[in-house]
Amino acid sequence: MWHTLVDEVVPVEPSFSPLSPQRSPLLTALVLDKRPIFVVPLTDVSVCEGDVVVLEPKISSISSFTATWRGPAVQAGRAQVEVEAWNDDGRPRLTISKAAPLDGGPYSVVAENAYGTSSSLSFVKVIVRPEAPTAVVCERIGRNALLLSWSQGARGGI
Numbered sequence: 001m002w003h004t005l006v007d008e009v010v011p012v013e014p015s016f017s018p019l020s021p022q023r024s025p026l027l028t029a030l031v032l033d034k035r036p037i038f039v040v041p042l043t044d045v046s047v048c049e050g051d052v053v054v055l056e057p058k059i060s061s062i063s064s065f066t067a068t069w070r071g072p073a074v075q076a077g078r079a080q081v082e083v084e085a086w087n088d089d090g091r092p093r094l095t096i097s098k099a100a101p102l103d104g105g106p107y108s109v110v111a112e113n114a115y116g117t118s119s120s121l122s123f124v125k126v127i128v129r130p131e132a133p134t135a136v137v138c139e140r141i142g143r144n145a146l147l148l149s150w151s152q153g154a155r156g157g158i
Contacts, residue, residue, distance in 0.1 A: 035116030036061040042109060042122035049128050053096040055107055057120050060090075063113045067092035071107030071124070078103060099126045 040058035047053050053073075059065065073079035073096045080095045092111075096103055104126040110119045133150035141147045 034062050034113070036065045036111035036113055036118045038111070038118060038120045041120040042107065044123045044125070046125040046127060047099050049101060049126055050098050053094075053099050053103070053124055055094040055109070055122060055124075056091050057109055058091055059111050059118075061111065061113050063115070065090065065111050065113035068110045068112070069094050069107070070110070071103075072105045073103040074107070076102070096124075099124070101126050101128050 037060045038057055039060050042055055042057050045053060045055070055069075059067065067090070069079070069081045069092070071079070071094070074081060074094070078096060078100070080097070082093045090111075092109060094107065094109070104124055106121060106123050108119055108121045110117060130152065133152060136148070136150045139147045139149075
């Protein structure tokens with residue numbers, strides 16, 4: 001699925017090893033770990049319907065990187081996405097100006113540079129505001145008890 005974490009590394013071998021003529025696993029790991037790092041990853045967000053949603057991770061990278069956003073509002077074209085090449089301490093941002101129930105779900109940002117790919121994942125929960133009840137019924141049950149029931153108003157097909 002598209003919202004699974006993507007942490008890939010491009011295999012890069014050092015041209016020399018100062019420790020010995022053989023390959024050093026520690027040195028190779030240091031060379032391979034030049035992919036973007038999420039200093040502040042995405043966090044799960046709960047918002048009310050109509051509120052503004054801002055997802056803004058902090059990414060560190062030794063070389064310029066690109067950030068790609070995925071999620072329900074991105075695919076539907078309802079989100080404003082800042083996509084550009086960033087240097088160290090980049091903060092790509094995704095903004096949903098008025099959250100709708102259909103905007104809830106998983107969101108991910110994939111950061112990619114010449115050395116590999118890293119990703120962060122969060123879930124946006126949109127809390128729907130209830131509408132006024134439409135048919136309120138009050139029934140007497142027993143001597144000192146009432147049963148109050150109502151039906152919820154329709155939300156325009158949602």
